[in-house]
Amino acid sequence: MDTGIREKVQSEIRKVVIGRDKEAELLLVSFLAGGHVLLEGVPGVSKTILAKSFAKCMGLEFKRIQFTPDMLPMDMVGGFVFNMKERECEFRRGPVVTNMLLADEINRAPPKVQSALLEAMQEVQVTVEGLTQKLPFPFMVIATQNPQEFQGVYPLPENQLDRFLMKITLPYPDSSTESKIIRRNLDDMDTAQVNEVLAAKELEGIFRQVEQVRVSDEIIGYLAVVADETRKEKRLSLGASPRAMVHLIHCARANAYLGGRDFVIPEDIKSVSSYVLAHRLKLDQSAVLTGTVADPSQVVQDIFTKVRPPR
């Protein structure tokens, strides 16, 4: 079992993005878990360059869509155009047909476009006027959004957020990292410096190995207790869905694989729990107003602190 992938990816991404090792690791975990990621952060915290560098590391076909409020689903999934020469309509693929799609500023797209993308994420296929096209394997969407924008945006509703395996929030870097970023930007900073870490043909084998990672009954029982706690939690008005728990176990498997193990331990779950669960939970408004809680990740951490894992 290859345990050096995480370090290789982090080292390649470090060539262009400084101080984002944890985020690079989480992207890798999501990718191996077969999920999609929502990157959230204010402008200029390296969301886009991180996504681009990661795609480059994986050596897969990469496309980017810059979402705008006037977009149509056809701009993304493709559509039929009339070929004057052949005198017939032909299907022209949209940018969604790729391995890795960067959906930049997803919350600027209107709900129709968002739902078309989310359908592609869920079904791994697109349907245009009865013609269904399978998306290539592997398929991953890395969407970005700016939490500070309130005008001209369409916030993703809960059911759509639930489709994202992880939400990774990119905070401002600390001052020493920021100094390094400023210095680095005096020189050239280009994703061309990033080398491929994995060959496309290796991926299928790796995904198969991740799927074979063992999850004991006790670990599943532990997750069921955690799910129940989120639903009983008074500070939440919406707890974790069964899909959230399935996503969590997929991430735990990928985490175990990257840790060089073929079985999941409670730590594999705990270390990604906030990223997988927090964006799906809804805080109870009375708890927010009374100042009891401000961030769902805090609730997730409290629950994992309270629930005894199998030891």
Add this chain to the structure above:
Amino acid sequence: MIAIDIAVFVLLGAAAVAMRRIRPPVVQDLQEAFQDLDRSITKFVPDVPAGYTWGEAMERLKASGVKADWPKMESNLANYEAFRYGGREMPAGGEDEVVKLSMKIRRRIFGYRNKGKGSERD
């Protein structure tokens, strides 16, 4: 006189209980050794939450200066986890090191209580 006798007996009783508590437990295998370590951590390490994981506990103990053969402990833990969660066979050996760590945790706490903070009894 009677009061002094009572005081002496109470002290002797407390010492006997304390000795019992710090006597190494008899364990058959690595699983029992880790179960004992779990009891020691839950009972004697302050502010450990119910949801702690083995990795977190090891980090905590290392950071608080408990001396142990950590590479050996990590290897024992990896073997135990492979058995516990990975469905492997119970590994032979390794329990002595785990019991030793468990005892250190107990003695260290007694050391804190008896001698004041910062005393390490190895």
